[in-house]
Structure formats: C-alpha cells, structure tokens
Amino acid sequence: RTVEPLEYYRRFLKENCRPDGRELGEFRTTTVNIGKCSITTADGSALVKLGNTTVICGIKAELAAPAVDSANKGYIVPNVELPSLCAERFRSGPPGEEAQAASQFIADVIENSQMIVKEDLCIANGKLAWVLYCDIICLDYDGNLLDASVFALLAALKNVQLPLVTINEETGLSEVNLKQKNPLIIRKHPVATSFAIFDDTLLIVDPTAEEEDLATGTVTIVTDEEGRLCSVHKPGGSPLTGAKLQDCITRAITRHKEVKKLIDKVIKSITPK
Amino acid sequence: PGDTSVLAGLYGPAEAKISKELPDRAALEVLLRPKVGLPGVLERSREQLLRQTCEAVVLGVLHPRTAISLVLQVLSDAGSLLSCCLNAACMALLDAGLPLSTLFCGVTCALQPDGTILLDPTSRQEQEARAILTFAIASSERKVLMANTKGSCSVEEMQQCLAAAQRAATTIFQFYRDSVRRRYSK
Numbered sequence: 001r002t003v004e005p006l007e008y009y010r011r012f013l014k015e016n017c018r019p020d021g022r023e024l025g026e027f028r029t030t031t032v033n034i035g036k037c038s039i040t041t042a043d044g045s046a047l048v049k050l051g052n053t054t055v056i057c058g059i060k061a062e063l064a065a066p067a068v069d070s071a072n073k074g075y076i077v078p079n080v081e082l083p084s085l086c087a088e089r090f091r092s093g094p095p096g097e098e099a100q101a102a103s104q105f106i107a108d109v110i111e112n113s114q115m116i117v118k119e120d121l122c123i124a125n126g127k128l129a130w131v132l133y134c135d136i137i138c139l140d141y142d143g144n145l146l147d148a149s150v151f152a153l154l155a156a157l158k159n160v161q162l163p164l165v166t167i168n169e170e171t172g173l174s175e176v177n178l179k180q181k182n183p184l185i186i187r188k189h190p191v192a193t194s195f196a197i198f199d200d201t202l203l204i205v206d207p208t209a210e211e212e213d214l215a216t217g218t219v220t221i222v223t224d225e226e227g228r229l230c231s232v233h234k235p236g237g238s239p240l241t242g243a244k245l246q247d248c249i250t251r252a253i254t255r256h257k258e259v260k261k262l263i264d265k266v267i268k269s270i271t272p273k
Numbered sequence: 274p275g276d277t278s279v280l281a282g283l284y285g286p287a288e289a290k291i292s293k294e295l296p297d298r299a300a301l302e303v304l305l306r307p308k309v310g311l312p313g314v315l316e317r318s319r320e321q322l323l324r325q326t327c328e329a330v331v332l333g334v335l336h337p338r339t340a341i342s343l344v345l346q347v348l349s350d351a352g353s354l355l356s357c358c359l360n361a362a363c364m365a366l367l368d369a370g371l372p373l374s375t376l377f378c379g380v381t382c383a384l385q386p387d388g389t390i391l392l393d394p395t396s397r398q399e400q401e402a403r404a405i406l407t408f409a410i411a412s413s414e415r416k417v418l419m420a421n422t423k424g425s426c427s428v429e430e431m432q433q434c435l436a437a438a439q440r441a442a443t444t445i446f447q448f449y450r451d452s453v454r455r456r457y458s459k
Contacts, residue, residue, distance in 0.1 A: 227427070229422060
C-alpha cells in the first residue's frame with residue numbers, strides 16, 4: 001500500500017468500492033457539534049467531523065465603521081487556517097497557498113449564495129456596522145477540507161446571537177445591550193460536495209487525504225436549497241465532459257438535502273434553552 | 274480580449290530547488306501579479322486554479338526534478354481577467370515549446386439578470402450580471418478542464434453557458450493557430 005498506492009487503489013476501484021469499505025458514492029459519517037459546547041468565548045461556533053477530518057469554526061462579532069462607498073454594508077471576513085498539527089505537509093508560518101485559496105473559496109461561497117446579506121449587518125447607515133470574523137481552523141486533515149469548512153461555517157452562523165446595539169443620539173456613542181440577543185438572519189444554506197477524479201473516468205465522493213493525493217483532479221459543487229448552483233470549483237485536473245459534471249451536480253443536490261436535515265436536527269436539539 | 278491584457282512569462286524547465294523538486298515530474302509554479310498592490314488572497318486562489326489546470330496539461334513526467342515557472346503580470350483589467358490569464362498561460366506554454374497533452378483556452382460567460390448569456394463580458398457587464406462562469410476548455414473533445422463560478426445560477430443555465438463556451442473555444446483555438454503561424458512563418 002505504501003509502495004504502489006495507485007495500484008492498490010485501482011484494484012479496489014475496479015470492484016467499485018474503496019479501501020475503507022465505502023461505496024464510490026458514499027459519504028463518511030458526519031457529526032456536528034454546535035454552540036456553547038465548542039468555543040465558549042466566541043459568539044457562535046461549531047465543530048464538524050467528516051470521518052477523520054475535523055474542522056472547527058468560531059465567529060466573533062465586532063463593531064466597525066462601514067466603508068465609505070458602501071455605507072449600509074457590514075463585513076464578513078472568513079479565514080481558513082491549516083495549522084501544522086493537522087497534517088505533516090503543512091508548515092507553520094504565513095498561510096500557505098492551500099489555506100489562502102480555501103479562504104477565498106469560502107468568501108466566494110458566502111458572497112455567491114447570499115447566505116448573509118451585508119445590509120443585514122448594518123446598524124446605522126454610515127456610522128456603525130457589524131464585522132463577522134469567521135475563523136475556520138482545521139484540527140485534523142483527512143481530505144475534503146472544503147466541504148467540512150462550508151458545513152462548519154453554516155452551523156456556526158446559525159448559532160450566532162448578536163446583541164442589540166443602539167446609538168445614543170446625544171452622545172453619539174453606541175450602547176450594547178447584552179441582555180437582548182437576536183440570531184443572525186441567514187437567507188440561504190449552501191452545502192458543498194467534493195468529488196475526486198481518478199484516471200479521467202471514475203468519480204468518487206468525499207475523498208480522504210490519501211485519495212486526494214492519488215486523484216488526478218477534484219471538483220467541488222456548492223448548491224443551495226432551491227437546487228441552484230452557488231459555485232462550481234474545478235481547479236484543473238483531468239478534463240470532464242458536460243454529462244459527468246451534470247452527474248456530480250445531481251449528487252450534490254441529494255447530499256444537500258441530507259446535510260440540511262442533519263443541521264436542522266442538531267439545531268432543534270439545542271434551542272430549547 | 275478587448276482591453277484586458279495580461280503579460281505571461283514562462284521560465285523552464287530549469288533546475289529546481291531541492292525543497293521544491295518532485296522526483297517523478299516537473300514542479301509547476303504560477304505567480305500572478307495584479308496591476309496595483311501586492312498579491313493577496315484572490316491572486317493566490319487564481320494561481321492555484323491556473324497551476325492545477327497547467328499541471329493537468331503539461332507532460333511533467335518528461336522533465337522530472339525540474340521547475341517550470343509561469344509569471345503573469347496584469348497590464349489592464351477590463352473584465353474577463355481569469356480567462357485572459359488562462360489564454361496567456363496556454364500561449365506561453367506553446368511558445369516555450371513545452372510538451373502538452375492538450376491545448377486549453379479560457380472563456381468567461383456572464384448571466385444577465387434577464388437570463389441572456391453574454392460571452393466575454395466587460396467589467397461593467399460583469400458587475401451587472403447575476404452570475405459569472407469561467408471555464409477552461411480543452412482542445413481535445415472540448416472537455417472541461419477548469420470551472421469557476423461567481424454568483425448563483427440554476428443547473429440548466431450552467432449547462433447552457435458550458436455549451437456556449439465550448440462553441441466559443443473553437444474560435445479561440447483558431448486564433449491560437451493563426452498567431453503561432455504568424456510568429457513562425459517569418
């Protein structure tokens with residue numbers, strides 16, 4: 001297995017299954033942990049485990065003045081970190097290319113899916129707006145980082161409670177009312193599904209780190225609940241025909257329904273507080 | 274296309290640093306420099322897209338333990354930047370004479386709010402569009418090498434854009450042939 005990993009995998013793929021016993025189209029068990037059980041200092045947090053891949057997302061909300069050209073918009077700043085403890089190939093130091101590309105991807109997904117509309121984050125036009133710093137940290141990298149990150153982000157955002165802020169007219173200062181908290185308005189629920197391409201033909205879903213290394217390409221598709229595509233991310237790799245891409249999209253839509261059910265179940269189990 | 278211009282410089286196959294060399298294939302590196310400012314996170318993700326697209330076409334196994342560096346400088350940006358970079362990269366690879374398994378070209382489609390598909394949008398059209406899809410189409414069988422979307426669209430719309438992009442790819446490949454012919458015929 002260590003000497004000829006590709007041959008080892010090919011033998012399994014010929015039988016239409018994978019070394020860890022999964023079917024080609026089967027996902028690893030997903031577990032989600034939302035709320036105070038994850039990070040107590042953050043305004044919203046979630047821990048997602050996709051098999052062995054563990055990603056934790058913490059959201060901090062701060063106040064800032066909005067930009068001059070978009071006075072009624074707040075900010076969302078996603079930041080993906082791949083610390084060296086999660087896999088041996090990541091060194092400590094400035095964020096590597098993979099972390100930066102992942103951060104950009106998450107920012108694009110938020111923007112494309114209109115998950116959080118920036119106007120909702122505004123408190124007073126031109127004076128005060130919320131800034132949401134979303135820190136997504138990978139604790140254990142076993143493939144499929146993008147799916148887990150998007151999932152963690154979504155779960156954490158559902159958990160965020162923003163205190164009510166009013167601006168005192170006379171002093172011009174803001175007053176934060178910590179007692180009254182409102183949840184964030186989340187408009188859409190994007191879910192990412194990743195596939196790995198092998199030898200230009202086979203498509204497998206939810207690749208582990210080993211599979212990703214051996215794959216000749218990857219595709220990530222983000223769908224929202226109406227079946228619309230928020231993002232198709234296919235960074236190079238073997239060419240795919242339109243039909244194969246369509247196949248991926250249909251599978252992504254099915255996956256979306258499963259994930260949505262899971263999130264709803266978990267949220268329901270923590271809200272009666 | 275239009276007013277967007279990107280300058281591509283390719284160096285390689287050259288001696289690779291020991292930390293970066295791969296034992297069985299060439300190590301590809303892409304650097305994208307914006308017109309103003311330092312390269313940021315957006316450039317990094319674009320570099321990754323370009324790098325993996327190029328890695329898929331360049332026959333790296335013919336040049337193991339070497340490094341191929343591709344430097345792209347944005348001269349002006351008037352829309353469709355990513356596909357311009359893709360086209361510049363492919364032409365640079367062609368010009369350098371590196372062995373490629375297939376040619377590729379970049380096409381950008383913008384989906385306007387009323388549903389019409391616009392190829393090669395300008396910056397203005399990009400801003401007004403509901404969604405922008407960029408595809409890298411391979412010359413063999415018109416398969417999709419790279420796909421990147423900004424904004425949301427339905428599945429049928431994506432398929433329509435893909436079909437339009439594949440048709441446009443034929444025109445671009447013809448342009449490649451003409452330019453190379455011009456360059457080498459004098």
